[in-house]
Amino acid sequence: MIQIKNLYFKYEDELVLNNINLRLNDSSYTAIIGANGSGKTTLAKHLNALLLPTKGTVIVDEIDTKKDQFNVRKNVGFIFQSPEDQLVHSIVEEDIAFGLENIGIETDAIKNKVRTILRLLNIEYLAKKNVNMISAGQKQLTALAGVLVMEPKYIVFDEPTTTLDNKNKRNIMGIIAKLNKKDKIGIILVTNLLSDIKYAENVVVMGEGKIIFNDKKSKLNKSILKKAGLDV
Amino acid sequence: MFKKLTFGQYTYKNSIIHKLDPRIKIITVVLLSATAFLMNSYYKFAVFSLFIFLLMILSKINFSSLLRNLRPFFFMFLFILLMYIFFSRNELDQGIRTIWKFILFIIIASILTFTTTITNMVSAIEKLLIPLKMIKINPRTIAVLIALTIRFVPSLFLYADRIRDARLARLGNLKTPKQIKLLFLPLIERVFKSASNLSDAMLSRNYTEKRTTYFNIIRLKYYDYISLSLLLMFILFILRVV
Ligand SMILES: Nc1ncnc2c1ncn2[C@@H]1O[C@H](COP(=O)(O)OP(=O)(O)O)[C@@H](O)[C@H]1O
Numbered sequence A: 001m002i003q004i005k006n007l008y009f010k011y012e013d014e015l016v017l018n019n020i021n022l023r024l025n026d027s028s029y030t031a032i033i034g035a036n037g038s039g040k041t042t043l044a045k046h047l048n049a050l051l052l053p054t055k056g057t058v059i060v061d062e063i064d065t066k067k068d069q070f071n072v073r074k075n076v077g078f079i080f081q082s083p084e085d086q087l088v089h090s091i092v093e094e095d096i097a098f099g100l101e102n103i104g105i106e107t108d109a110i111k112n113k114v115r116t117i118l119r120l121l122n123i124e125y126l127a128k129k130n131v132n133m134i135s136a137g138q139k140q141l142t143a144l145a146g147v148l149v150m151e152p153k154y155i156v157f158d159e160p161t162t163t164l165d166n167k168n169k170r171n172i173m174g175i176i177a178k179l180n181k182k183d184k185i186g187i188i189l190v191t192n193l194l195s196d197i198k199y200a201e202n203v204v205v206m207g208e209g210k211i212i213f214n215d216k217k218s219k220l221n222k223s224i225l226k227k228a229g230l231d232v
Numbered sequence B: 001m002f003k004k005l006t007f008g009q010y011t012y013k014n015s016i017i018h019k020l021d022p023r024i025k026i027i028t029v030v031l032l033s034a035t036a037f038l039m040n041s042y043y044k045f046a047v048f049s050l051f052i053f054l055l056m057i058l059s060k061i062n063f064s065s066l067l068r069n070l071r072p073f074f075f076m077f078l079f080i081l082l083m084y085i086f087f088s089r090n091e092l093d094q095g096i097r098t099i100w101k102f103i104l105f106i107i108i109a110s111i112l113t114f115t116t117t118i119t120n121m122v123s124a125i126e127k128l129l130i131p132l133k134m135i136k137i138n139p140r141t142i143a144v145l146i147a148l149t150i151r152f153v154p155s156l157f158l159y160a161d162r163i164r165d166a167r168l169a170r171l172g173n174l175k176t177p178k179q180i181k182l183l184f185l186p187l188i189e190r191v192f193k194s195a196s197n198l199s200d201a202m203l204s205r206n207y208t209e210k211r212t213t214y215f216n217i218i219r220l221k222y223y224d225y226i227s228l229s230l231l232l233m234f235i236l237f238i239l240r241v242v
């Protein structure tokens, strides 16, 4: 369970998160939706200790993000908006192995895990490909493989579909839903598109650094979305 | 275009040079280049060139791609040659030797890049730099820097292309300094954005300078030691005996 209590966050003088309280249960699927600049990415980065609260706490499975970044990051994977910018190595399989090398997994185990993930995502054919020669959709899958291989309990996706065409969008949304249903990974999907929240069970709506709605998706209505400045 | 910009010309062949440990290959490139630099007599040149030719054959290197690597230097060679012809014709043979040395350097480097994957190259550099730990420089930091450079230089061209196309569509052409500035500022902005995203991505995957395990393991075999000894013997032979 991820528990956020009275979270405030400032970039220099600008208050970007204003008293956020939120609980994300194991194996849940939560969409965080809000207009550009509403603070979604800033909130998401608190979930795996890339940002630490100015005030308040973020607790991931009993670990305070201020105290132990290493274990928080092992539990919470993060897929960034631009797949282009999150691949470190030039060769796909090597990039997927990057996180495992960081946490000290032995070579044989790394090789096995990488192979398993490639198979799971149906991208074995990409293993030896150069990252600079593959499509945006394939880059996104490579980034996802690099996170999945760490066997995280939760994965945060920050606007994962913005650089993708419709076909790849559907593909990645399907994969995310399956990771939640089948593999019981807790999903936090950050987006500004209503079309992206199709599979989510809970929805958090953000506006100007505050949570203005947090409930089951079925309770969501147009006036709330309008209030958040989203197109309905 | 990406084919041209993507580093690494590695092509898989079943050759003994391909099988050599990448560390041995890097050391060999350094030693052979130094030897080429020190040579002076035509006789030594001939024996040395023959040796390099032998390495080319052993590595099953593709001659046309080798020529492609040499092509960009053609005008430089021509320039050197012309300079000698016009200004010091009596030392022309020295000019020819200079050019020949250059060609040898390029061939030696090409043999390395044609027979070694990027992955192995970076691993080898990381291993060869381990002594730097003594002066508190972490070899992994350098290896990751190299890996990132190889990874992101093509992206840089990609961004530049995208920005240029967007600008061209709006401005028509890019000739005046002001328009060039309009091209570079967004490029620099994009690069900083990328760097910041990338550092977040690396941290979120628990990047640290210290690591204990490797995806790619390179191990020295008997065969590598034998090759290195043969190489040293050859270099001694060239520099002392011939
Ligand atoms: N690195 C930063 N430094 C200063 N201000 C920032 C930084 N990142 C975001 N902001 C500001 O914080 C606010 C929320 O940004 P962000 O969390 O990225 O929103 P969203 O992801 O919902 O578009 C914006 O006003 C933005 O300008």
Ligand SMILES: [Mg+2]
Binding pocket: A040, A041, A042, A158, A159
């Ligand atoms: Mg954002």
